[in-house]
Amino acid sequence: MPDFTRLILFLFCLTALVESRKPKRRRSTGQLEMTKPSHLYKKNLDVTKIHKGKPQPLLRVEDHDFSMRPAFGGPAIPVGVDVQVESLDSISEVDMDFTMTLYLRHYWKDERLAFPSTSNKSMTFDGRLVKKIWVPDVFFVHSKRSFIHDTTTDNIMLRVFPDGHVLYSMRITVTAMCNMDFSHFPLDSQTCSLELESYAYTDEDLMLYWKNGDESLKTDEKISLSQFLIQKFHTTSRLAFYSSTGWYNRLYINFTLRRHIFFFLLQTYFPATLMVMLSWVSFWIDRRAVPARVSLGITTVLTMSTIITGVNASMPRVSYIKAVDIYLWVSFVFVFLSVLEYAAVNYLTTVQERKERKLREKFPCMSGMLPSRTMMLDGSYSESEANSLAGYPRSHILTEEERQDKIVVHLALSNESNSSRKKGFLKGHVGLRIFQNTHAIDKYSRLIFPASYIFFNLIYWSVFS
DSSP states (O other): OHHHHHHHHHHHHHHHHHHHHSOEEOTTTOOEEOOOOGGGGOOSOOGGGSOOOOOOOSSOGGGSOTTSOTTTTSSOEEEEEEEEEEEEEEEETTTTEEEEEEEEEEEEEOGGGOOOOSSOSOEEEOTTTTTTSOOOOEEEETEEEEEEOOSSSOOEEEEEOTTSEEEEEEEEEEEEEOOOOOTTTTSOEEEEEEEEEESSOOTTTEEEEETTGGGGEEEOTTOOOSSEEEEEEEEEEEEEEETTTEEEEEEEEEEEEEEOSHHHIIIIIHHHHHHHHHHGGGGGSOTTOHHHHHHHHHHHHHHHHHHHHHHHHTSOOOSSOOHHHHHHHHHHHHHHHHHHHHHHHHHHHHHHHHHHHHHHHHOGGGGGSOTTOOBOTTSOBOHHHHHHTTTSOGGGSOOHHHHHHHHHHHHHHHHHHHHHHHHHHHHOOHHHHHHHOTHHHHHHHHHHHHHHHHHHHHHHHHHHO
């Protein structure tokens, strides 16, 4: 019984298998519908999913020790350098530094990176390979801050050629020190330099040089600064010695800047000159207008002090005198002297009035005489005097004796004044006459002050420009 059951099950399975292999007919058309193999429908194959084994790398980085320089133990490896300056970002007088963005490129040969190739002229990599191979350890001497740009990724490029030559390029922004001399500020020119040097390898192991000489330094034509005119870029190289480590090759990127003067003419020189000229206005104001002349003098002095303070606030505290300091302080002296000039005028006016008061007290009879009356030497009145006395009563007309006494007093006063004038003439010189007449000080000041200031400007601009 069990054998019979097994036979029936075997026949049933065999029948089902035969039916499954028969061709099927379509009910609608009556055509045969053959079942096609599934691999015939895969026309676009994804080759990335076909595993052919691990590819062989062209650069056999793992087979060498790149912690040592190429040709270790042999002669110094030459490393060529060229630079393309992208921008000069800022020049700071206070911090005495500059900020520059540049493309720094190195060229050397490392036979360990050579690879056989008939189709590839070179292979380009990003910054990930730099950490696995040897690269020159060039740094910026006297730099304060520097960084490699990393947006959107590290701005580093490595290109390897089949014979082992390597190009290593990166985009860097560096802030370096610049020793500036402000003795001619703002009529000055500054020369700054960016210095490149190997940190670990002396000239016996690594030889830095400009790859194409003066052509190794290129600049963007659009580089410009607000306060400076870029006059010249050039390259130099020399050896640097350190007492503890030895001699190193050092490369220099030198550039000369000349400051634009027009900004300082508008902000410093013109205001200072106008303040000096404004102080001269007091020479044309009446000496008795004390409030007007004093307020004008104080205003010009305070304005000059403000200009000097504003200029020095944006400058480093150097221990020497700058060209702008000379101009501003000389202008301040001219303004201050104009104030002292009025002080002298006012003092001498007070002294003269005191002398006249003492003279009137010494001869009180002079106060009774009319200044407009004139008398003949023989004591008689002139016709104009007689007409002016026609309306006076008899009691006001002087007698003959009184008239003679007053003539004597008048002659005595005239003789005294004449004697004093003769003494002044004998002593005198123009300075004494100025002191006797205070108006003369203002008259001479109107000529001396402008002439002296013009002469100073001629000497200043001829020396510093």
